[in-house]
Amino acid sequence: MPQGLFVWYEVTTDAPDAVRAFYEGVIGWRIADPSPGHETAAIDYRHIYRADGAGQGGMLVLRPEMIAAGARPWWVPYLMVDSVPDTLAAITADGARVWMPPTTIAEGTFAMVADPWGAPFYLIDPTPPPGQDTPPPPVFAMDITQAVTWNELFTTDLPGARTFYARHFGFTYPDAMPMGAFGDYQFIAHPLQGRVGAMMARPSADAPLGWRTYFRVADVRAAAQAVRDLGGTLEGDVHEVPGDDLMIQARDPAGAFFGLVSRKSVA
Template sequence: MTDASNFIWYELMTSDPAGAAAFYGAVVGWTIPSQGEATAGGVDYRMIGRSDGGNAGGVLALNADMLAGGARPLWIGYLHVADVDAAVEAIKADGGAVQMAAMDIPVGRIAMVTDPQGAPFYVMTPTPPPGSEGMESDVFSMDQPQRVRWNELATSDPGAAIAFYKKHFGWGQEGEMDMGPIGAYRFIQRGDVGIGAVMPLMEGYPAPVWSYYIGVDDIDRALAAVRANGGTVTNEPMEIPGGEFAMNAIDPQGAPVGFVGPRQS
């Protein structure tokens, strides 16, 4: 399977990269450099390192101008497309919006868009390094720690959102879990791989949004680390199908995040 329509990158936009490095280092085991690389326009960008030597994503430092313009700490995903400009036009034609116009960066071409309900994400056509053509991104995994393991969309119109992602990214939707008065938790697939779910927007969510669950080695250790390092737990660990546990938190800078993993004790 190629990377077409896959989540190929995740990015933490944060007001304090050093604080985020300390938090995610303690909770997940990642390494984030103390100094970023200046990218186009002088933006501070840092790679997230995993213990196995790979990258889990990137950290973009929100500067004063970005914050003044309304940007806030947030995790955001990148979806692979064959042609960014064509994807943007098709998304606009179906009711989506453009948050950041298509632009070239050293590693490819990107644009930030929203789906018709308003959930933001990037579309990207990457330019692989010489000799790496055909390689697949490994930032998402169904079962590995230190990678995003689940992509969850909370939206005001789950049926319309599923139809949108089916049309533009070829995803499937099979199976669901009854959440009582909240509604159905509907599972989504890329090929035969379960990549996440779509759920109704619950009270307290200000707008439709994608949430990402990061794999940890021990959910109770991660829970303690969240609390000990300035995070806020919004949902305690709960058992999920398969016997592992998932929890939700807000990192010290204000970005919502999820964690998933086994209970070791």
């Protein structure tokens, strides 16, 4: 099984109704209704679907005890691994921490971890549904509207992060873009997914460490207006990025960071 593929994304939130309406309006997803008895269930998890019907991720509703333990609204990626226990043993020996021990459900075995510098992500060894002969549509793709189109890591140790993710997840680093005083914007590639994103030293002490998730939309300017209208916050203005794209960064109504990207020729 390929090690290190981006195969799922999860937003955690303490404002599920507002956040559901927000992403459905900004990106065009459909977020599932809560399950019966969700108020008292141990986990309140709601699946996210693109307009093409493909699953794109999930929304985890934060319970008070989760918030008390340090959870906050954010987007977190899932990286596929061959074996969750074996990968846990390897990465913890290299300084990573386990935030949630391995759990097995119908969809597979997963665990939540943080890299040695505090960036959270999940490991997952997925179990295909009975009768599934072909892989599901990708949740990461450079050219699929409503899918993730870029993964960006802020870290306090760029050389260390490069080595850690290369050693354990097969990442390669084809090139970098100098960012002046901020250092290099180090592009990341995976042998089976191509260029998947970038990592850099966090630009300021108050910039949260972690993976930052960017979604492709049809028109970034229209989506930015929807962010304003639906209770989110824009961080800066729409701007050009290398290639044929425009991008803007934002936060949802609960405060989870994300980015939006579209082609210049459309926007």
